[in-house]
Amino acid sequence: xxxxxxxxxxxxxxxxxxxxxxxxxxxxxxxxxxxxxxxxxxxxxxxxxxxxxxxxxxxxxxxxxxxxxxxxxxxxxxxxxxxxxxxxxxxxxxxxxxxxxxxxxxxxxxxxxxxxxxxxxxxxxxxxxxxxxxxxxxxxxxxxxxxxxxxxxxxxxxxxxxxxxxxxxxxxxxxxxxxxxxxxxxxxxxxxxxxxxxxxxxxxxxxxxxxxxxxxxxxxxxxxxxxxxxxxxxxxxxxxxxxxxxxxxxxxxxxxxxxxxxxxxxxxxxxxxxxxxxxxxxxxxxxxxxxxxxxxxxxxxxxxxxxxxxxxxxxxxxxxxxxxxxxxxxxxxxxxxxxxxxxxxx
Numbered sequence: 001x002x003x004x005x006x007x008x009x010x011x012x013x014x015x016x017x018x019x020x021x022x023x024x025x026x027x028x029x030x031x032x033x034x035x036x037x038x039x040x041x042x043x044x045x046x047x048x049x050x051x052x053x054x055x056x057x058x059x060x061x062x063x064x065x066x067x068x069x070x071x072x073x074x075x076x077x078x079x080x081x082x083x084x085x086x087x088x089x090x091x092x093x094x095x096x097x098x099x100x101x102x103x104x105x106x107x108x109x110x111x112x113x114x115x116x117x118x119x120x121x122x123x124x125x126x127x128x129x130x131x132x133x134x135x136x137x138x139x140x141x142x143x144x145x146x147x148x149x150x151x152x153x154x155x156x157x158x159x160x161x162x163x164x165x166x167x168x169x170x171x172x173x174x175x176x177x178x179x180x181x182x183x184x185x186x187x188x189x190x191x192x193x194x195x196x197x198x199x200x201x202x203x204x205x206x207x208x209x210x211x212x213x214x215x216x217x218x219x220x221x222x223x224x225x226x227x228x229x230x231x232x233x234x235x236x237x238x239x240x241x242x243x244x245x246x247x248x249x250x251x252x253x254x255x256x257x258x259x260x261x262x263x264x265x266x267x268x269x270x271x272x273x274x275x276x277x278x279x280x281x282x283x284x285x286x287x288x289x290x291x292x293x294x295x296x297x298x299x300x301x302x303x304x305x306x307x308x309x310x311x312x313x314x315x316x317x318x319x320x321x322x323x324x325x326x327x328x329x330x331x332x333x334x335x336x337x338x339x340x341x342x343x344x345x346x
Contacts, residue, residue: 009332012332013328016324016325016328019320019324020324023317024080024084024317025077027312027313027316027317027320028076028077028080028313029077031307031313039063039069039103067103067310080100080313083097083098084097097317099111099313099314100314101310102310102311103306103308103309103310104311110311110314114296114314114318117295117299118318120293120295120296121295121297123211124211124215124218124288124293125218125284125295127211128218128219129218129273131223132226133269135159136222136223136224136225136230137226137230137262137266137269139159139223139227139230140227140229140230140231140234141230141234141257141261143227144230144232144234144238145234145257145261146238147253147256147257159223162220162224163222163223163224163225164224165220165221166221166286167217167218167221167287168217168286168290170217170220171213171214171217171290171291175187175188175213175290185210185212186209186210187292188210188290188292188293189291189292189293189294190207190211190293190294190295191206191210192206192209213291214284214291214293218287226269229268229272230266233265233268234261237265238261240264242260242264243256243261270330271330274327284297285300285301289301296315299311300312
């Protein structure tokens with residue numbers, strides 16, 4: 001690949017592996033440092049629901065042994081790291097990390113729970129992230145472009161009114177106005193009652209309908225950050241030689257704006273977009289919780305509330321893997337985006 005060297009690629013792969021290992025180690029130990037026993041909490045919930053559980057102490061010890069929590073911490077860590085590596089199983093080669101069983105929803109595995117929730121989060125946050133990126137960068141570029149009409153420059157900042165409002169607060173406001181007040185959209189959920197999930201028109205329409213308010217909450221609250229970053233970059237490129245050359249060549253204003261101004265200003269924003277896309281699998285926890293959206297963020301919230309070690313570790317590990325991989329990919333394709341960037345020694 002142009003601008004890359006074999007040594008640089010190997011170093012970046014080594015950094016990727018080190019980042020993933022350190023992240024996996026931290027997410028293993030940090031939940032175990034928090035007070036409380038997830039097995040004891042699960043038994044307490046069983047007692048609260050049924051009123052009585054016989055031999056609860058023995059049951060706690062049996063469940064701790066079943067999940068391997070009775071073993072020394074270092075042994076638990078070694079088992080955990082072994083399960084993350086590819087291995088041969090009776091079913092064949094296992095490439096996907098084995099994240100174990102959920103402590104609160106046994107015998108359901110963490111892999112199964114994430115597999116059910118991940119498509120919802122990818123659908124919701126991919127749309128929201130891309131829309132906020134497009135709208136925010138366009139607004140920021142127009143705010144900095146000297147040839148933007150004055151009236152439009154006065155109106156553009158109004159679109160950033162909700163930037164300082166947190167996602168979840170904006171979500172509550174949208175629910176109050178559009179769900180309870182105007183009754184245009186549902187309060188929450190991923191799809192309507194009675195709708196059969198699957199690749200059919202009715203389900204797709206229902207899923208899109210239920211995603212409108214969560215997407216609005218994320219886009220309205222996040223596009224201001226993109227706009228401010230793009231505005232700053234556009235201001236720095238305004239007096240560059242290539243901009244003067246574009247004007248001297250008599251190019252149209254739209255060509256100067258998009259081809260010369262936006263294209264040369266958007267590179268740092270693309271890096272931020274890669275990080276944002278890499279982190280979407282973690283979900284917008286509070287937004288998904290407020291809208292009862294069945295995504296990974298809502299699943300992570302449940303894991304935190306129930307002190308489910310394996311569920312929390314599994315979701316955060318996937319987040320680390322995707323973010324580290326996104327950074328690696330964008331770093332390797334930088335020379336293709338901007339020919340001025342090269343990792344070859346001169």
